[in-house]
Amino acid sequence: xxxSAETAGRFTFADWQESPVGxxxxxxxxxxxxxxxxxxxxxxxxxxxxxxxxxxxxxNVGSYSGMELVAxxxxxxxxxxxxxxxxxxxxxxxxxxxxxxxxxxxxDLAGLTGSGGFTYRHGDTSVAYxxxxxxx
Numbered sequence: 001x002x003x004s005a006e007t008a009g010r011f012t013f014a015d016w017q018e019s020p021v022g023x024x025x026x027x028x029x030x031x032x033x034x035x036x037x038x039x040x041x042x043x044x045x046x047x048x049x050x051x052x053x054x055x056x057x058x059x060n061v062g063s064y065s066g067m068e069l070v071a072x073x074x075x076x077x078x079x080x081x082x083x084x085x086x087x088x089x090x091x092x093x094x095x096x097x098x099x100x101x102x103x104x105x106x107x108d109l110a111g112l113t114g115s116g117g118f119t120y121r122h123g124d125t126s127v128a129y130x131x132x133x134x135x136x
Contacts, residue, residue, distance in 0.1 A: 002136040007075055009041015010126040011118075018054070029056045037068070042131060045072030052085075063088045067101070074133070079107025093121040100133070111136040 014036040021030040035050040052066035064087055071080040082104035087096030097117040105112035114133025 002134050004132075004134045005075060006130065006132045007042025008128065008130045009039060009043055010128050011037045011039040011043075012126045014038045014047060021053075027056065027058060028062075030054065031056065033064075033066075035066075035068075039070065039072070039129075041129075042075050043070060043072065043129070044074075045070045050085075061090045068098070074109055074112070074131075077108035077135070079105060079109030079112075081105045081109050081112050091122070093119065093124075095119050105135075109135065 016033060016035050018031050018033040021032055023029060031054040033052040033054060035052065037045075037048045037050060039045040039048065048068050048070050050066055050068035052064045054062060054064040056062040066085050068083045068085060069080065070083060072078070082101040083098040084101050085096055085098040087094055089095075095117070097115065099115040100112050102113065112133060112135055114131060116129055116131035118127050118129040120127045
């Protein structure tokens with residue numbers, strides 16, 4: 001029988017390495033970022049692996065999309081899954097929505113589906129997330 005739940009927690013940016021794709025001073029411009037996040041709360045994952053493609057449409061304004069491999073546990077169930085993320089950013093911060101990539105759940109998380117999001121404000125040392133999911 002499928003289990004439906006909502007969980008929450010916080011994450012921190014453990015590492016952010018960004019490099020330009022093409023001219024670094026052009027607008028619009030593209031960049032690639034490799035990011036490591038550390039999740040606590042309902043998702044416990046000490047070091048995720050995430051890659052973003054970023055489109056800057058102005059100074060500190062734009063949108064991004066990416067994939068994040070989360071390995072650890074979800075409300076005590078061990079395994080891994082991939083989140084597809086899409087967001088926008090401006091001088092104030094970032095808003096992101098994410099969904100589980102179908103079929104990416106492993107271990108106790110096989111069959112996982114779900115979605116969630118977060119809002120980050122520049123200067124915050126950690127970011128609150130919310131995640132609604134179904135395990136079948």
